[in-house]
Amino acid sequence: MSRSYRNVCLSLNRVYTVNEVQVLYDVCRNTVSNWVREGLRPSDDSFPQLFRGTELKRFHDARVARARRGLRFGEFKCVGCGAAVFPDVRSVRLEIVEGRRTFAHATCCDCGARVLKFLGATECTKVQECLDTNTELSEIDEYQAALPARIGKDKGGQDVAWFTSNDRIIHEWQIYAGRFSEKTQQAYLVSIREFEEFIGGESFDKVTTKRAGAYRDHLVELHKRPKESGGLSSSTVRHRASHLSAFFKWLRGQTGYRRLSASIPDYFALPRATSGVGLKERQKIYPSLDEAWAMVDGMPARTLTQRRDRAMVAFAFVSGFCESRRQNGPQKRSDFLIVAE
Template sequence: MGLFDVTRNTVSNWIKDGLRPSDGGVPYVFNGAEVKRFHDAKRTTGSTPLRIGQFKCFSCKERVFPDTKSVEKRVLENGGFAVRAVCFACAAIVTKRVNEIDCDKILDCANTNTSLEALDEVKDQIPAGIGNDSDLIDEVCYFINDRILHEWRQFAGRWSVKTVSAKIAAIRRFEAFCSGKDFSKVTKKDVSQFREHLKSSAESFGEDRLSVSTVRHLVSHLKSFFEWLIVQDRFHDLDRTLPGYFELPKKFSASALSGETRPVPTENEASQMIELAPAETIKERRDRAMVAIAFLAALRADTITSLRVRHLDADHQIVVQDARRSRTKNGKSLRIKFFPVPPIFVEVVVAWKEELIGLGYSDDDALFPDDKHFSGTIDRSQSPSISPMSSTHAVSSAFQSASRGINKNFSPHSAKHFIGQLRLKICQSLEASKAWSVNMGHENEDVTQRYYENITEERVSEIFEAFHSGEGVPVEDMELMLRYHEHELVPGTPEFERAKWLVLERQNRTL
C-alpha cells in the first residue's frame, strides 16, 4: 500500500483481478516478481473495453467496480445516458457513458444491492488485468518461501538497500537451484550440490562463468541467511551445520593473478586531469570540482553526489561525511581533512562552492546539483532545498572527461587508490600512517595496505632491476625491502621499521 500509495480496498481489488498472494496467510505477502507480472499484464490490457459495470477512475488510474449504493443516473443533453459513482479505491467520482440497456442493468443492480461485477460474468470472459497466461510470465516464480523472506527483510534493515538487494538475489538464486524447495526442508545435500555448482561455474570458461569474487559474495550472503534461518521458531528441524556447508575451498580465498592491474594516476597525471578538464560551462565546472574533491578527500562516487553545500568547510579544510544526510559506505560519519595534494585541487573545489553561493544556493542544497537546476532561477516551490543527485553517473562521466585530456581512462575509485599509494610516499612514522588511514575512513591500517597500497608490476620490476644491478645493498636488505613492498611485514616490528628506513633512504638517494 505504501509502495503504490493506494488503499487496502485497492489491494483487495487487485487480488480479485488476478494478483496472487504468496500464501493463504494474513497479512498478505506478495512476491515482487508477481506484483510486476500483474501490473505488466494490466498495462497490456489497458485498451480492453470496460465491462458493463466497470468504470475507469482517472484519479487512481484503476478499473473499478464501484459500490452500487453510490450509483446515480444522469440524462445527457443529447438524450444519451451516463452513470456516475464513487471509486471505492480513492473515493473520486467516476463517470461512464452507457446506452439505455446497460444503464438499466446498472440501476437494477443498485436497486437490488447486487455487485456490479455480476453483470457480465460469463465463462469466456477474462477480467481486465488477470494476466495468468503462461506467455505473460517471463520467469518461474516461487512463492513458498516469501513469508520467511519478508520476516528476514525486517531483520536485514541493519544493512543498506544495495546490500539487502544483493543478499536477496543470492537467496533467490539458491531457491531457483533447488526448484523452489521450502527452506524448512533444505538438506546438507542441497547446500553441497549448490556449492559444487558455484565452484564449477567459477572454473568454467563458458558464458555462465562466475568470477571468484562473485562466488565468494554469493556464499557469504547465503551463509549469513542460513545462520539467521536455523534459529527461527519454524525452522528448528533444520540441520544446525547447514551454514558450514557453504564454505569454499581455500583457493577461493587466495588472491587471483590479475591479468591487468587497475590504472591509478600518478601525481602529475592527477594534476593534469584538473588542469586540462573543460571548464567553459557551469556543468563542466561542476564536473571538474567533483573530480577534484574525489582526490582531495578520497571520496567514493556515491558520497560525492550526496554531499550538501554545508559539508564543505573550506576555512578548516574539512569535508564532512555525514551518514545521516549523505550516502556513505557502512553508514560511517567522518570529518575528513584535506589530503596533501597539489593546491589546484583545493582551488577548484573552493571556487565551485563560491560560485554556487553566488547563484543563491544555501547550506542545505546539493553541493553538486543535477544539470536541470542550472537553467534559470532556483525553483524552491516544490522543495525548500535542492536535493542531491540519486545516481553516480555524473561522477563517472566527469572522470571520463577529465582523464580523456591525458589520453587515459581513470575511474572514480582510482582517486582512493591514488591517496592510498600517496601514503607510502608521505607518511614517515607509524602515527602518521595511522592518521592517514583514519582520515580515509579505515578502522585500521591493514585495510589501507590491503586494498589501496598494492604494489604494481612496474614497481616490482624496478626493485628486481636494483637487485641485479648490484648497487652495494646486501641481499638481506634487498629481500627485506621487497617484503615491505609486498606488505608481508607486521607494522611496528623491528623488521618493518628497518625495511621502511631502507626504502625511504633509497628514495631520498634517487631524488
C-alpha cells in the same frame, strides 16, 4: 505518482505487509482490499496478508494494459490514474442517454476521480443486478482466472517462475536485516530468491545438505561460463554463496526451522580454486633506482629531523623494501648511505 503509480520504488524480491503497501502506494486499507478482490494475490491464505513485490507489479501492469486494450464487465477506465478499476458499487449511477444507450459514472476507488463508461445491454443488466443486490462489480467479471496458488510468472511473460511459499519467513528476515543498508538487503534478497528458484519453490524448512551442495556446484558451473552465456563473475558467485550461508545460519534459529542440519551453511562454501579465480594480482608500481637516488638526493638535510627522514628513505632501499631493487639488480649500499649522510 499522480496516482498512476509509475514512480513507486517497488522491489520485486521483497515482501510487503498491507501497511507497507499502503505507505508505498499512498492508499488506504480499503483500496488494498479492493485490489485483492480485483485479482491481487496475497502470498498465502494466512493473515496478516503479505504481498510479494513481483505480484504487486504484475497486478498494476495488468490493470494498465486492460485499460489500453479493453475493459472487463464492471471495469471503468480512470482518467485520473490511468488504470482499469472496479469502483465502489455505491458510487455507481446509471443514466439513459440518446434514447437507448446507458451511461454509467462512478468514483475511482484508488484516486477518487470520476470515471465514465457507456454500457452495452448485457453489461448494463449485470451492473444493475449489482446495484440491486449491493454486490461488488468485480463479481460480474467472467474473465478472472486465478493462477495456481503460490506460483506465478514474471519478467514480461517470459515464462520465468516465481514462488511465494517462503514469503513469510523472508519477511521475518527483512525485519532482522533492517540493520543492513538497503543495497545490502537487495543483494541478499537476490541471492535468496535465486536459490528458491533453483529448488523449485520448495519450502526452506525442507532444504537438505544435498540441495545446498547442488546449488554450490551450480554456482561453480555458472562461474565457468562466459558472461554472454549467463555466466557469473567471481565476485558475484562469492557473494551469492556468502549471503546464503549467512541466511541459513539465521534461519536455523527460527521457529519451525531448527531441524535443519547445522552443516547446511558450510555446504555453500566454494572450492578454494573457484573463490580465487578472477582475482588478478595488482601490479604495484615501484620507483626505479634512478628515481630513488634522485628522491633521496633532493631531500633537504639542514636539520637533524630532515637528515633523519633522508636516512629512513635511503634505508628502505638499502634493506630491500623496494621490489625494483631485486628486479634491477643490486645497488651499492654505500651509495645510498653516502647520500643519506
